[in-house]
Amino acid sequence: MRNSPIGIFDSGVGGLTIYEEIHKLLPHENIIYLADSKNAPYGEKSKEEIIDISVKNTEFLLSKGCKLIVVACNTASTNAVKYLRDHYAVPFIRVQPAIKPAALNSKTKVVGILATKGTLKSELLFETSQRFAQGVEVVEQVGEGLVSLIESGKMHSLEMTNLLRKHIVPMLQKNIDHLVLGCTHYPFLTDQIKEIVGDQVTILDSGEAIARQTKVILEQENLLNLDIGEISRVFYTNKDTLVMQQILDEFDEGFKALKTNF
Structure with a gap:
């Protein structure tokens, strides 16, 4: 499980600000990012809708073998994380306004x-x-x-x-x-x-605080990746890849935004 990726999801590209802080603090971790841009914005949806969407995002990341999931969305964190923690065994990190x-x-x-x-x-x-x-x-x-x-x-x-x-x-x-x-x-x-x-x-x-909390939980659960070899970082979006690709290009690390039909 140590080599398994950290999963991150958000209602679009916003959680890339959280990804950046996590990668900065934990450069040896494999990461899978899911931008649920198709359902953005979450802020106008009911709590029930947000939970349903968050479950689907979680299932997607778990299907990719993620060992921990960062809910990189304030709306999903405040409305769905309790449900997710009650129904799944992996640790969940939530975002909380500062x-x-x-x-x-x-x-x-x-x-x-x-x-x-x-x-x-x-x-x-x-x-x-x-x-x-x-x-x-x-x-x-x-x-x-x-x-x-x-x-x-x-x-x-x-x-x-x-x-x-x-x-x-x-x-x-x-x-x-x-x-x-x-x-x-x-x-x-x-x-x-x-x-x-x-x-x-x-x-x-709250980007830096979320990154620190992610590290703490990985340490507590003995899930820190100790392999300093080649690292994988994969970025999915269920909408057009253009906006995500523009942001990834600013990171200047050669990443490609991948389209998923999820």
Whole structure:
């Protein structure tokens, strides 16, 4: 099992931001990535739909022999991980918005979170805010339309710029000093967001924390790959490969996006 791959799935290409952090920390691990772009975005779906989709993604990765699965999607993490852990034997790593560090380090005691509707209405986010953000105002904003633009190859469009300003400026007017990116697609937009928020707002995502947690669980389960030979990394998408390939080309490691009919 040590040589078996880590599986990662997301509602599209957003989880590649998580893949990048995992590969950086665990360069000797084999990885299989599944972009479920066909069903993106998850944020508008019901909890039952999200669980059903997550089960199908899990079954796909398990059919490829994955030893651990990273649910690299905030919406799926908050709505489906408990079900997955109850029904499958492999370890699952979930993504959790970085509310805790934002609240602990806020000077203005006002922090913003930009996320999908599915994440913002989840029990997990509510419990996290109740536990770690007492005395801090959490300004929530649905990032409506952002995932769809990224998945359609319009990441750097004027439409994206205008939409980001529409979502973020009202949070700035409420004096946030930390902005939590509560969707794994959103770190692709960090540079554009910085142009809007300036130097006075700290932007947080959960990529590094997820990579560290993945390493911890692999160590606890004796699943770390000790073979430093040739490493396999495979990237699947169930939609057109163009957007994923553009992102993989930016990684500059010669990877190819593979189409699956899953």
